[in-house]
Amino acid sequence: MALIVQKYGGTSVGDLNRIRKVAERIIKVYTAGNDVVVVLSAMAGVTDRLIQLAHQITKDPNRRELDVLLATGEQTTVSLLCIMLESMGYPAISLLGYQAEILTNRAFGRARIVEIHADRIKELLSQKKIVAVAGFQGRDQQGNITTLGRGGSDTSAVALAATLRADICEIYTDVEGVFTTDPNLCKNARKLPKISYDEMLEMASLGAKVLQIRAVEFAKKFNVPVHVRSSFKEEEGTMVVEEEKDMERVVVSGVTYSKDEARITLTRVPDQPGIASRIFTPIAEAGIVVDMIIQNTRKGGLTDLTFTVPKSDYQRAMAIQKEAAKTIGAEQVLGDEHIAKVSVIGVGMRSHSGVAAKMFTALARENINIIMISTSEIKISCVIEEKYTELAVRVLHNVFGLDSL
């Protein structure tokens, strides 16, 4: 007998038939004697439709009220699931974010969970109820409804699993698990049976859309074993767990890519203390997140400075930099939206040398020019021209032995 937290994504609860399948899965686990807490997303497409509705009123809807609106999505699915379970003869009860006492800060639309008071859930479990919690939502100290941002239901599930000290947190989704790379792009992609939190964090940050980053952070922090698996198939998915000894034997676990960034370069910037601050402060003040930064020293006290920003913020960032360039005396502001970032990730890098060299050589062999490089302990990222993305991913997947894992 275990305590299992299951999370079902939007496509898994996309209509009543699918909700019935979800109910059947839950019943199987429940009748085997387990305690079950279920976290649900809104039906696929519903959140987007609600946002569109609000945008028909104004481009910039009041954030508190938008959260009230969006919260109806998960409210609908949890109540329908409980009606379904009850109609099949199983005791179920829904809890909305505030009823589950998922307390967050007040950052509407991108709130962070501060703590969860799980007394009510524990009591309901002791009464042998199946507890269905609305994902993606919480409440702040004043009792306002908050939402956790895109993919927030993953975080709700992992946070609940952590608070309840669940034996496992199962994330049911429309993919079969975590793959060595995007299967749509590389036919040799393979499902990983196991991956460490740190690798998963890098994968999530670098473009793999299986799990929300904050959910992985939570899982790592509280050591929650997470099982990412398909809600449409029976077979096992990928376990996201604490790093294990044998994991380092594999040098590279995955290859990811992202086309979501754009590059900005300031040329011939006077190389003086305080310059970088004057370039990046206005960007930060505009709420734009900078990813990679590279500075090349040129002769004559001048330097070129390149950085990347999300594509959606590119126009704004360019405008800001054109202003900044004038005041700091940079020559030019160049921009490029047609870039991609490909990355190789693996905890094995810590103990294996030559990974970077191998990556650069493989790309060079295909005549793919590397524009920027960024590394961490367990990943190497290269910015390349966007048109080479698919080629680069396939080449790296092969050269690091992932084709035949």
Add this chain to the structure above:
Amino acid sequence: MALIVQKYGGTSVGDLNRIRKVAERIIKVYTAGNDVVVVLSAMAGVTDRLIQLAHQITKDPNRRELDVLLATGEQTTVSLLCIMLESMGYPAISLLGYQAEILTNRAFGRARIVEIHADRIKELLSQKKIVAVAGFQGRDQQGNITTLGRGGSDTSAVALAATLRADICEIYTDVEGVFTTDPNLCKNARKLPKISYDEMLEMASLGAKVLQIRAVEFAKKFNVPVHVRSSFKEEEGTMVVEEEKDMERVVVSGVTYSKDEARITLTRVPDQPGIASRIFTPIAEAGIVVDMIIQNTRKGGLTDLTFTVPKSDYQRAMAIQKEAAKTIGAEQVLGDEHIAKVSVIGVGMRSHSGVAAKMFTALARENINIIMISTSEIKISCVIEEKYTELAVRVLHNVFGLDSL
């Protein structure tokens, strides 16, 4: 400067354009210096669609969970209205039933308001916010979402007006006010400028669908002036107020009808103590509400007993009575679904005699047979054959001088 509670029904908030119109109406009142609390229904048709969705799962959805599902309807409209008001530059905040602390008992689907803690609303009003409260919903002591039943938003509005000691409660709807009878049925129907709580109560009970009965009861109990008016027109509607001296000058204020009942007759029932109890106890235990009851004594210690039940409970009630007839030794159980109840209502009846005689004579003149009669201090109801409904309403409207009010 006044405190005004406004309630808008489902057709008034049926789409974004109409919500914009509602916002404009609110702004007019707000910018004139008034405090405004707005109570909203779900968009027209939404509640029915949600019920249908639940019924696709099961005929008898879990009531607690159905309330969670239904509550999304008003949550959607209040958030959209606040997004609208904020986008137009006015400070607005939505409160759901539990946030407005509308406390109810635990009768899911037909909960009754126990009390309202209005401190938060008062504080928000003192900050000059427009407060939009989700109608139809509340919470019980355990924090479960409850709903108040069909038309419950009227009750939410009046109860809030009572708690806040509002100067007026405006009920915006798709009709222009309270009419002397149904204008769809009688072209001479006229809008009443004023009506007493008691008359409104009888009208609502007897088939006029302008206001929920419980809302009127609340208004009467706490003496809340209610203004029923159209959300599509500027002109004044009908004031529902405490009885005033001059009201008794009009003998009959309105004529109503209802086709929602069916009649059941037990013939040749032994006329003994306890018989009525044995007939009506099983009906009550089945949760069926009996309206009119008539007993005619026959000779030989036998009696005929006739009563009416809601048409929707007719089949169940017939089955129950066929069982009961056997045990008490009644001869036959006869039923009739093709009946209607026409009623004349007016506080003036208290001081005018001959109203009943005038009603019976008018019906007799048209050869309309009266099947049952029921009276109260301020109303007379007759059950007639359903096919005569329209004729009866028109004749009574004319004979009591309402055509030319």
